[in-house]
Amino acid sequence: MTPSTTSPAGDPPPSAENEARGFRRLEARILRTVLWQTFSSSRLRVGVLLGLSAVLWGGLFAVGYEGFGFLRSTISHPMYEEVVRALFSTFFLWLLLMLLFSSALILYGSLFRSREVVMLLTLPVRPERIFLHKLQEAAVLSSWGFLLLGSPMLLAYGIVAEAPWYYYATLLPLLLAFVSIPVSVGAMLCLEAMYRVPSRRALVVALAGVGLVAAMVWFAAGLLLRPESDLMTIHWFRDMLGRLELTEQRLLPNWWLSSGLLEAAEGTWSEGVMFLALLVANALFCRELAVWLAARRYRRAYSRVSGAGGGRRRAWFAWLDTLTSAALAPLPRTVRLMLLKDLRLFRRDPLQWSQFLILFTLLGLYSVNVHPFQSAINYSGWVSMVSFMNLCVVGLLMATFTTRFVFPMISLEGRRLWLLSLLPLRRETILWSKFLFSAGSLWVPCGLLVLLSDWTLRVSPAVHANHQATCAVLVLGLSGIAVGLGARLPNLREASPSRIAAGFGGTLNLVLGTLYILLVAGLMALPCHFQFVAQSAKPNLPLEEFSPLGPWLRLWLVGGTLGSVLLGAAATALPLWLGLRAFRRLEY
Amino acid sequence: MIQFENVTRRYGQTVAVSGLTLTVDRGEVVALLGPNGAGKTTAIRVLVGLLRPDEGAVRLCGCDAVEQPRRAIRSVGYVPEDPFLYEKLSGREFLEFAAEMHGLDRATVRQRIARETERFDLGGFLGDLTETYSHGMKQRLVFASALLHDPAVLVVDEPTVGLDPWSVRVVKDLLRSQAAAGGAVLMSTHTLSLAEEIADRIGVLRGGRLRFLGSLPDLRRELAAPGAPLEPLFLELTKTDGERSKDEG
Secondary structure, eight states: OOOOOSSSOSSOOOOHHHHHHHHHHHHHHHHHHHHHHHHHHOHHHHHHHHHHHHHHHHHHHHHHHHHHHHHHHHSOHHHHHHHHHHHHHHHHHHHHHHHHHHHHHHHHHHHHSOHHHHHHHTTTOOHHHHHHHHHHHHHHHHHHHHHHHHHHHHHHHHHHTTOOHHHHHHHHHHHHHHHHHHHHHHHHHHHHHHHHOGGGHHHHHHHHHHHHHHHHHHHHHHHHSSOOOOTTSHHHHHHHHHHGGGGOOTTSHHHHHHHHHHHHHHTOHHHHHHHHHHHHHHHHHHHHHHHHHHHHHHHHHHHHHHHSSOSOOOOOOHHHHHHHHHHTTTSOHHHHHHHHHHHHHHHTOHHHHHHHHHHHHHHHHHHHHTHHHHHHOOSHHHHHHHHHHHHHHHHHHHHHHIIIIIHHHHHHHHHTHHHHTTSSOOHHHHHHHHHHHHHHHHHHHHHHHHHHHHHHHTOOHHHHHHHHHHHHHHHHHHHHHHHHHHHHSOOTTOOOHHHHHHSHHHHHHHHHHHHHHHHHIIIIIHHHHHHHHHHHHSTTSOHHHHSTTHHHHHHHHHHHHHHHHHHHHHHHHHHHHHHHHHHHHOOO | OEEEEEEEEEETTEEEEEEEEEEEOTTEEEEEEOSTTSSHHHHHHHHTTSSOOSEEEEEETTEETTTSHHHHHTTEEEEOSSOOOOTTSBHHHHHHHHHHHTTOOHHHHHHHHHHHHHHHTOTTTTTSBGGGOOHHHHHHHHHHHHHTTOOSEEEEESTTTTOOHHHHHHHHHHHHHHHHTTOEEEEEOSOHHHHHHHOSEEEEEETTEEEEEEOHHHHHHHTTOTTOOHHHHHHHHTOOHHHHHHHHO
């Protein structure tokens, strides 16, 4: 071997096409290996995951189908379209913002913090190619959940609206084009922020988060803090539609998407295709703009980010640890120390706590803003239904939290097992500390959220008690599932919690968690809701005579409560037991 | 072939490399030594285009590493201390990817992979996924990938950490043979015996500044320690002011 030349002009560099082909081959090879490994070594796991996902998908489809069916039968023809348009525009607007924020965050990690880009930047690869490679990854990571959960709703709408075939044919292209716009814009914002203010990136993330929350508060306030009118009347619908006009800005992609879907569903295919073309053209334009920017900025931005934030970093808020330690005094010393360590790690990672904060702030704001509805709701059944739905939403938030934050904890701990195993610490202690961390950090905020929501809706003390008990059962079960599955299906190769959560185990955790919530809510809270409706509608009528469901309602109430307590105990103990067995055998 | 011209690089307020001027000519092995935080890895990261200098310029085979990063990088084979490998690719697939990014045609890729496979004895595991490799196997694969395009400049950061004696020997021979064939080699290391054995010149960094640049005999002359091994000379050169005054006291 001899070094070819003294100048770098040996072999010609690959053309942009060959470079792209090389990356496509790389991605295809990795995907092929991952699929082959998954299907050859864990068919049962994949089968279970696909089965559970299908159940979840089917459930969402059923909810969407019933929901759109209900709206169509309740609301007259022209207003129905207006309501659906407002719903779609609002939903897609928030999705647009969430995708923009999450893609920017994901790209920060993958473009500026990953070891892969260090390798790629030391190869003669165009920076825009590296950027595109990571952009595609971010698009998949930030939008797969939307495509999985949004597709049943849109399919259900098409069926209810008796949409022609081209509605279904344009559905996927419309969604893909829509998703790629916020992802590209988020990527540009990320690049610009890292280029302009690399040393203030944490502040940028915090400001963006605060901005997002502020926008939501402003929107929620505009929607809810106005003179109320009677619920479900024509005037009320007109008023609400007027308030939602804000989301129907003609220059925003969410309006193009909802218009494209509605036009296609109504049979005006030319309009549908026009909106599809509009979305695709804008998606391609945003992508090209992002690539152009990356070609000029990425290397410089990488260098600036790598050079920012030098010097010492002090560990702040030691008083918080002292307080927490005092609060945890009744616990065994080893568990207390593990909990303190986890709380410190969580507190010092802005990417972790900012997401947690945003989720809970949003729900808190929502709960507070439910209040104006209370006076408008003159049918007490609606009060109960809204409080029941709020409980379910809090449950889903818990499932998201345990999947995103709790499930990866054992995998991350597994990477430090060489250290923990050398300490006089039983592995059970590690697992129990994670369980306590999860249960403790969920119970307080979620219990408060449910309390706040029920208090603003002025539900009866019995409903308060029922919802708090349901919340407790959910917290314990979801924590048990996340910690147990995390120990049973650890991913010791991955250092990023979001990637661990997006893997097989994390997805299974989310699916099982959601099913668990539906079961517990159905067994424990739903009969309470029905009984409340029955009693408030006809206070003097015996329950058995209220509806055909009457004779069974008391049985459902008592049996369901007992059943859900048993289910909660099983969901807590069984995964923990399975996880502990696996964790004891885990080698490092 | 490698030129640092008065390069300064800061991390926030911290100056990692200050006014570094260093040239590595063809046929030469230069070892960068220094305590932790001396600026060795920063200098290397500036050289391979990961970091841009705040002041000064870096040239590789005459190409400015800041103005023409892709062109400059094409002349470099870089072996980092903690290399990244795609775990779901086999060693062969990884080499093919690296070669393709350097613009080698298929026939050349096959030929070069065969050459490096023989040199680094990769044949036994080249078809396996890299997630199954030991540290030594990974390091050998990364060396092979860095040399596929016959770079004029080889830059290595801690080349022998974690390697078995056989692999260390292979690496030492490789670095010398690369220089003997007309290439330039810049390595950063804490292994003083390695620098003593194979480096033509030694650069000692402390606090981001180049404290010494020259051959081992030059260093001995400068510190008036004829025949002394590198270790005491290095320790003397990298003493902090506090340590020095304590010694004098």
